Structures are given as C-alpha cells and as structure tokens.
Amino acid sequence: MFEPTTELPDASNAELSSEELNVPRIVLNADDFIVKNAPPTIRYIPNFIDAEMEEYLLFQVENAPKPKWEFLKNRRLQNWGGIVGKKSLISDNSMPQWLNMMIDKIMDLENGFPESNRPNHVLINEYLPGQGIMAHTDGPAFFPMVSTISLGSHTFLDFYEPIAVDEEAKTKSDRYIGSMLLQPRSLILIKDEAYKICLHGIEERETDIIHEKIFSRPSNLSIGTQLKRSTRVSLTIRNVPNDNLYLFVAGLKKKTTAKTAKTDATTKDDEEDPDDSDEEKKGNKKKKNETKRKAKIPTAKNGKKGKAKKGETEITEDPDLRSRDDYGVTTKDESMRHLTKK
Ligand SMILES: O=C(O)CCC(=O)C(=O)O
Numbered sequence: 001m002f003e004p005t006t007e008l009p010d011a012s013n014a015e016l017s018s019e020e021l022n023v024p025r026i027v028l029n030a031d032d033f034i035v036k037n038a039p040p041t042i043r044y045i046p047n048f049i050d051a052e053m054e055e056y057l058l059f060q061v062e063n064a065p066k067p068k069w070e071f072l073k074n075r076r077l078q079n080w081g082g083i084v085g086k087k088s089l090i091s092d093n094s095m096p097q098w099l100n101m102m103i104d105k106i107m108d109l110e111n112g113f114p115e116s117n118r119p120n121h122v123l124i125n126e127y128l129p130g131q132g133i134m135a136h137t138d139g140p141a142f143f144p145m146v147s148t149i150s151l152g153s154h155t156f157l158d159f160y161e162p163i164a165v166d167e168e169a170k171t172k173s174d175r176y177i178g179s180m181l182l183q184p185r186s187l188i189l190i191k192d193e194a195y196k197i198c199l200h201g202i203e204e205r206e207t208d209i210i211h212e213k214i215f216s217r218p219s220n221l222s223i224g225t226q227l228k229r230s231t232r233v234s235l236t237i238r239n240v241p242n243d244n245l246y247l248f249v250a251g252l253k254k255k256t257t258a259k260t261a262k263t264d265a266t267t268k269d270d271e272e273d274p275d276d277s278d279e280e281k282k283g284n285k286k287k288k289n290e291t292k293r294k295a296k297i298p299t300a301k302n303g304k305k306g307k308a309k310k311g312e313t314e315i316t317e318d319p320d321l322r323s324r325d326d327y328g329v330t331t332k333d334e335s336m337r338h339l340t341k342k
C-alpha cells in the first residue's frame with residue numbers, strides 16, 4: 001500500500017507560455033497536486049513560494065510585536081485574525097498585509113477554498129529542532145480544510161487512524177498511517193477524511209529518517225536518508241465560518257439537552273466536566289462512540305491490538321465532535337493550551 005511513488009509536480013516546474021511569462025500570477029489547480037497514496041485528500045505543492053518570499057515572511061514572523069508571541073512549554077506561536085471561539089471567530093481585524101498576501105495566493109488556487117470561505121485565521125507555529133505537536137484533529141470550528149505553508153525547515157507531518165474506543169486501544173504506532181515530508185516553501189492542503197478523521201502530529205525529533213511510509217517520497221531521497229531539522233515556522237491558514245451551521249446546531253442541541261436532561265451524563269453534546277473521574281469519562285466516551293461512524297482509511301498494519309502505551313500524549317476524542325480546537329479536550333498537554341477554552 002505504501003510503495004514509493006513518483007515525484008509530485010512542482011509549482012516551479014509549471015510550464016509557461018510566452019504570454020503567461022508576463023503574468024505575475026500562475027493559476028495552479030490544487031487538484032493537480034493530490035498525493036495519491038495518502039489518506040484522502042491531501043494536496044501538496046512544493047515551492048509554492050520562492051526563497052525571497054520565504055525570507056520576507058520569516059522576517060515578518062520574527063519581527064512581529066513581542067506580545068504577539070505566546071510561549072508554550074515546547075514551542076512558541078502567534079495567532080492572527082482573532083480568537084477562535086467555540087461558535088465563531090472573534091475577529092480582531094488584525095490580519096496584516098503580509099499574511100493577506102498569502103491568503104490571496106491560496107485563494108488564487110483553483111479548487112482550493114471556496115470564495116465564501118476565504119481563510120480568516122492564521123496560526124503561526126515555530127518549532128526548534130526537537131520540538132513538535134501532539135497528534136490531534138483540527139476540529140469542527142473550522143471550514144474542513146487546512147492549508148499550511150512551511151518556512152525554514154522540512155518536517156514530517158505524521159498521520160494516524162483515530163482511536164476506536166469500541167475496541168481495545170491500539171498503540172500509537174499501530175495506528176500510524178504514514179507521513180508527509182513537508183519541505184520549506186511548500187503548501188499542504190488537507191481536507192476530507194485526512195482532515196475530519198485522521199489525526200496529525202509532528203514528533204519531537206532533531207533528525208528525520210526517510211522511510212517507506214513517506215507519502216510521495218521524492219525520488220532523490222532514498223530510504224535511510226537523514227534529514228536534520230532546523231527551525232521551522234509554519235503558517236496554518238484556515239477559515240472559521242461565522243455561520244458555522246454544525247456548531248450552531250450543536251449549540252442548540254446542547255441548550256435543549258441542558259434544559260431537559262441536566263444530569264444525563266451520556267449525551268453526545270455534553271461538555272467534559274472537569275470534576276468527572278477518568279472512569280466516568282471512559283464510560284461516557286464509550287457510549288458516545290457507539291453511534292460513531294466507522295472510518296474508512298488506510299492502515300499501516302493489520303489491526304494489531306494492544307493497550308496504548310503509558311505516557312503517549314494524544315487526543316483520543318471523537319474527531320467529529322471533539323478535538324483540540326473544540327475545547328472539550330481533557331488533555332493536560334501544555335502544547336494544546338493555546339486552543340483550549342478562553
Ligand atoms: O506546523 C504544522 O505544520 C502543523 C500545525 C498544526 O497541526 C496545527 O496548528 O493545528
């Protein structure tokens with residue numbers, strides 16, 4: 001399932017007619033960049049921006065006003081556009097021109113974001129070598145597509161099957177599907193099952209070793225090649241719909257539930273009660289997941305069961321309902337703090 005594949009098209013190799021050479025913007029069709037052996041649907045555009053633009057963006061990130069930086073235990077970040085609230089974006093109208101330019105560039109893509117869902121929020125993460133982000137789903141607050149521009153360094157973005165709560169938990173490595181090698185200056189667009197069902201994360205490593213589960217491995221990188229990470233800055237560019245119907249309905253349901261069955265702990269839309277015991281939560285989750293639809297995604301191994309290893313930190317919530325960004329998460333991992341309830 002994960003045989004090495006041919007190289008992807010490269011934005012810098014796009015063929016230009018002489019007429020087009022005078023046109024500063026090349027219209028790319030995102031669907032020409034589908035990563036075929038990855039969970040559907042990942043589109044990856046190498047060299048989406050050039051080195052000069054990369055340098056300019058890194059300069060802007062580095063020189064953002066000091067209070068824009070939020071320091072976490074294992075990385076620092078900036079939020080632009082506002083605070084992602086539970087139901088909508090609480091916009092601060094702060095999208096700077098240098099990020100708007102990137103949003104424009106993404107909006108120029110054919111089959112990218114719909115006009116009505118222009119990205120309105122940018123999360124900037126800075127990872128020093130050895131830093132990463134725990135496996136998670138981005139959740140339903142966003143229009144279900146994420147676009148990420150990588151600057152400064154490559155990384156491996158790892159994909160996992162969600163934890164199926166109705167069976168004995170598989171280990172994280174059993175649920176591992178494969179990784180995208182994200183090169184600096186690239187753009188990745190993640191939607192459909194890869195967004196809604198799979199978890200994604202970045203391991204805390206200083207060096208990545210190319211292996212056979214890298215989706216669309218470039219032919220110049222043979223298995224075993226070591227890639228040393230340097231500082232990577234990612235621009236995670238998303239749309240928070242202001243009329244998010246899902247969240248509206250979920251909110252309504254919750255209100256009704258709160259009125260009619262205040263003490264019913266098994267309702268899907270209940271918030272986690274910080275005082276709930278772990279056992280109670282497990283029970284609730286099990287019931288919640290009885291109605292969960294089965295995810296049809298490729299698996300790395302054939303269903304080997306086992307207890308999740310102690311010390312593994314990852315979101316185990318139903319990604320359709322709860323995620324790091326959906327504020328119901330019970331994780332104590334500090335790297336998720338920036339998107340917990342504010
Ligand atoms: O840095 C990245 O590429 C991933 C960031 C991410 O997954 C997130 O902020 O939700």
Ligand SMILES: [Fe+2]
Pocket residue numbers: 136137138200
């Ligand atoms: Fe994410």
